[in-house]
Amino acid sequence: MAAIVSVSHKGRSYAVQVDLTNAVSSFQTQLEELTSVPVENQKLLFKGKKGSGKGDDTLESFGLKDGIKIQMLGSTVDEISGLRAVEDERKRTEQILRNRETQARVRQTTFASPGTSNLSYRFHDIQPLAHLPNPDSARSLLTKLANDEAILHVMNSYRFSVGLLTELAPHEHPGLLGLNVNQGQSIKLRIRTDRYDGFRSYKEIRKVLCHELAHNVWGDHDSNFKELNSQLNKEVAEYEFSLVRGTHRLVDGDLYDPESSGAGYTLGVTSNSSLPEFAREERRQRMLAAALNRLRIEEEELEQSCGTSGPARIMPPVGIPKCT
Template structure:
């Protein structure tokens, strides 16, 4: 029996005619001709897939039917080489940043005391990536970075938030969702991957979604109570990072520069802020913090407009999810 199967790959849909009595490997060979993705790099996702099927099984055993939509993941050999180079560069950059932060904290006793006094009850007790998606190890590392983010742990400790599981949402399985909180913190799921599964979304964007989902530990509906808590969490994250600035982005003693939070320009070779008195430097820091918080408020409003949460979390029955679209 010949059927028509639409196969989506990196935003393009290929219409493939196949005989259900042919093998999985022959179907993958067709896809290789269409997309240049080697068979060993192909991963096929669709409802009804038989996970135990083998390459020499028929497509009928595999679970294909007429007109079923298939999402194919995978990169060409050339793309894999490029991705590896990008990943190696990313790892090197992250290691450099970690080394700098570790060196800065060596000279910051107050930062070390904050880390050692955090209540370990208020954290993410388990972290899981989705094993059926590509680069599961990298996804777990990304989630671990979120879970161990100092600003997030700071607000979780302040508000006594405990989350059982931090995991991810698959874009093709939940195309409208950015986050999901189930049972007031039993689990929080975040959409960390790009739509094409070729990388990860911006870390700080996802962290703002995480703050949104943490607020759902207390409130379900996006009422004034929720908005106040959500704004408070984002403000506390921003203020906490400003409190850690002076060891991470020092230019001169008592002054710092954060390229994400400041629109000011700096001339190379000079000593920006060196001649300013302390009260002027503090005033500038406060203006930068206020600007960051104003941007956060705007982003919170946009996030709430695409969130489908219903019902107050405090009264939610067991099994009721809280989600952010």
């Protein structure tokens, strides 16, 4: 018994020719071909509907007749996949937020002096490469890094523990400046010059160390890593500025306090010592902001020479080593 029924789905109408003696399942197969909505996702609504239309019910026994209007509800496979992707992204975002909350809970809100730091959050061993020249000098430099007050401060704040602090040989790892193995099992740093005629700048090595410490939490150079690494650099700089404010002295030659520079007068410039305290503090804050901006720019270059994650997503400029 032939009939034509009108099916509406998400604003579109379909005129479907059917045989009322056929099973409901065959009609649903037709609708799947027309709308891409799987049979199991289809829900049919119409006046005079009888029962669920399951099994071998005929269209006539289900209540269909010629000219009837049917409203079909249901999502396509692509739409369901999209919903699942949205749900997966929501869960991922919630997990990231939970991770950040966990990190925030373990952080200390005040600067800790080395004397009050937990001895678990430190470098537990230091080993220079014995087959390279001047191992004693290399050990002294690694020891200085391991005992750096600002580095110990962030390690204590974030509960970072590193099993071994050692070095990378330039000829063995020509493209790398740093490497974090197994989230803190060991950190390896390039501390020597390419020609082995000396050691790289302490400031530069320490920036690499700070970068590798961030890999204790995040492996890839993604947004999570960048956020944590930026925060570590900021806290290192702020910690040193706090020492400057408290003692008015130079710290490892990295930071400069105009109040203690001993500089003479310059024509047209007011001496810092004659400025009120709020003006000196404002100047110090500007210096800190400038230092953090320099760190951000240097960090973008440093990512290209970190061996902890996979290959860099963007090829580095000529002359800057890339990840391996």
